[in-house]
Amino acid sequence: MPTRPHGLHPRHPGLRARAAGRARVGALVAFVALLVGACSAFTPTTAPATPTDFEGVVAELENMGIDVNRVVSGEAGCDDQRLSRTAIGFDARGLDQAATVRIHLYAFKDQQVYDELRATVDACARSYVTDPAAFGAVDEPPYVLAGSGPWAPSFKDALRTALQRAAVGG
Numbered sequence: 692m693p694t695r696p697h698g699l700h701p702r703h704p705g706l707r708a709r710a711a712g713r714a715r716v717g718a719l720v721a722f723v724a725l726l727v728g729a730c731s732a733f734t735p736t737t738a739p740a741t742p743t744d745f746e747g748v749v750a751e752l753e754n755m756g757i758d759v760n761r762v763v764s765g766e767a768g769c770d771d772q773r774l775s776r777t778a779i780g781f782d783a784r785g786l787d788q789a790a791t792v793r794i795h796l797y798a799f800k801d802q803q804v805y806d807e808l809r810a811t812v813d814a815c816a817r818s819y820v821t822d823p824a825a826f827g828a829v830d831e832p833p834y835v836l837a838g839s840g841p842w843a844p845s846f847k848d849a850l851r852t853a854l855q856r857a858a859v860g861g
Contacts, residue, residue: 741860742798742833742834742857742858742859742860743857743860745762745764745779745796745798747857747860748796748798748834748853748854748857749762749781751852751853751854751856751857752783752849752850752853754853755785755786755849755850755852755853756785756786756849757783757784757785757786757788757846757849757850757853758783758784758785759781759782759783760781760782760783760791761780761781761782762779762780762781763779763780763781764778764779765778765779766778766779766780766795767780767795767797767815768780768795768815768816768818768819768837769814769815769816769818769819770818771811771814771815773808773811774797774808774811774812774815777797777798777799777800777804777808778795778796778797778798779795779796779798780793780794780795780796781793781794781796782794783850784846785846785849786843786845786846786849787843787844787845787846788842788843788845788846789843792827792838792839792840792842793819793838793839794827794836794837794838794850795816795819795836795837795838796834796835796836797812797834797835797836797837798833798834799832799833799834799835800833801833802832802833804833805832805833805835809830809835812828812835812837813828813837815837816828816837816838819838819839820838820839821839822839822840825839825840825841826838826839826840827839827840827841827842827847829847829850829851829854831851831854831855831857831858832858833858834854834857834858836850836854
């Protein structure tokens, strides 16, 4: 009688090979599942965007082609102490804005403080804006830029873009 290798049944000669193939597929599936699980444990979570500081705002303004000079911290443009804690005054020009304009940046702590003090910015602006028709403002919470104008169109667009970038950390 011919001898057969151990483990082979005479009616199913490929049974051993199929069993080995299934074992390899099972091991491969387990390995891939382990690998995916391990990788997801090290995938960084995206932290919420945080607004940049004043230096970051200036960097964004300069990236947009706006020159910033004569920076004064605490200059709200009026005597409101709550706004003075959030305000920075500066001169700006660039792009299609040939004349230098004085702008005040009000940088609020968060959306709640922005909501509480936003109307106060307009009341404050009435004390330093000489021509209400030329008043310029750009809102991008938690920031407000306000100042006398008129502001040229590309200049105002660049102010808005810079604030949008700064509001999410640049």
